[in-house]
Amino acid sequence: MVRAASRPEKTTDDDDVIAEMRASYDRLTQSQKRIAEFVVDEPEQVAFSTVDQVANKLGINPSTIVRFTYRLGLAGFPDLQSRIQQRLKSRLERAENINDGHGSLGHLEGTSFVASLQQDMKNLHRTVEQLSKEDLEAAVSMLVKARRVYVCAGLSSYAVAHFFALILDRLRSDTVLVSGDGAMSSSHLSEIGKNDVLVAFTFPPYAATTRQMASWAKESGAKVLAVTDTPISAVGQIADTVLLAACSGTGLQNSLVGAMAVSNTVLNGVTAAQGNSAMERYRRLNEVLSSWNSFILK
Template sequence: MKENKLDLMRIIQVKFPRLSKGQKLIAEFILKHYDKAAFMTAAKLGGSVGVSESTVVRFANELGFAGYPKLQKSLQELIKNKLTTVQRIELSNDYVSEETALKGVLKSDMENIRATLEKINNETFEAVVNNIFKAKKIYIVGLRSTTALAEFLGFYLNLILDNVHVITYGISDIFEQMINMSSDDLVIGIGFPRYAARTIEALSFAQKRGAKVVSITDSLLSPLASKADYTLIAQSNMASFVDSLVAPLSVINALIVSVGLREKEKISSTFSNLEDIWQEYAVYSYRESKEKSY
């Protein structure tokens, strides 16, 4: 089901009179606290209102969902771009404690990667790689929390292709950095909830210039996806004030490796030269083991 908030809330209200006493308690809780309910298990939601887990499952079925996880996902879709940082902190306090943070976050990231592996389209991925090689110039736009991803992608692609420009906040506005963009170019936009408005505007600008647009985002319903010719989906769910960018980084790693595999000889030559430069200028710490003579 792909109802927006009003549709989902209206369904609950319309069905309310026919619900059982226990189901009405669940409905009232969701109508008032849908932001918290979105991250509750069926058992926890039931416990919060004093009903059994099976009652919660039957409630989801009554609304037309094929199970509680489907209802939960629908609720999460409603709120993921609406939550303020303060609300995220409150949610993380409810579901992740200092004692469980390590395992909880690692398990969540593992689930995000698993879900990404299931959702990502291999044909789209290959098309993106092909367009990277076709582009005269490649612009990468990732602002705010996704800046690290954009810089990482730009750093490695530039070692391979030499025609990559990472759009950043700075002295010049992002549009000034894209002023010479043409239909021969490619723009890669990276964005996850809460989506940076400037990234969306940059992709709209690219569309007007006739450039090919790739988005790396969490859903085909994302505002970045609506501006893109190709969309790579990477799940980033995290009930916390920190964005989970592990799965997006894995997708970016895969892009870099795929591009690199087509330019093996160039990469080998480039890194051979770089090793000499790094050693000459002590970019990295080199430890030389010397045998002592007695």
């Protein structure tokens, strides 16, 4: 077993362990990055395994894990365990308040559809467990106060970004959907500044252009809101606020059910925060679309 070294002077609040990993991820060694990823991806194993067991799973020396905890401002591995256990407890308490929602899939038994639908339900539940009131309120506040909101994504994540930008534009003015094309994105983001917000949707394998746009936004003084699967994803590390959405799929593609749920939740929050102004803008835009005979249903 590893003997604990002297307690570091720096202290870290329970809720700041993941935030500290996000902030320091790029400065960690490769071994420490592997530990950080393990803490995020396998919190249950960290919470209920010994330091030697975790070290064995990662193929590293236990002392490396202890030094990693000091790097976070903790008092050692037991301190990290305690904080992860508390986070898990909070997640479970939230989960208990969620209806199971699995329903009956008996009529689809024996088909490949069952596994896919069950995975989507698991993703939705995991997404809800990971969301916090504080992060959602921070996201809504950013979107309501921003001079202009830019929405970006690449690859399959662009589908969610398109939906989010479309509805947000009906709730507030100055919403810009940024194309994944290099020339178009640079043109769109050339005027982004400190009073603006960039919303970035990013999931594995993580579009490089999304990271580039988020980095440019930060360098320009804008705030970044990330909707992603892990707080230590490339954009998650630099974002001002991160909303997590589980995306594991049973096929070749990611499941975007969690990301859509997060989008709906934030958009509804913006609607509530904007009040009558959002409703009036939505009504006016619908009148325009109706006058153009855009809808089959009248």
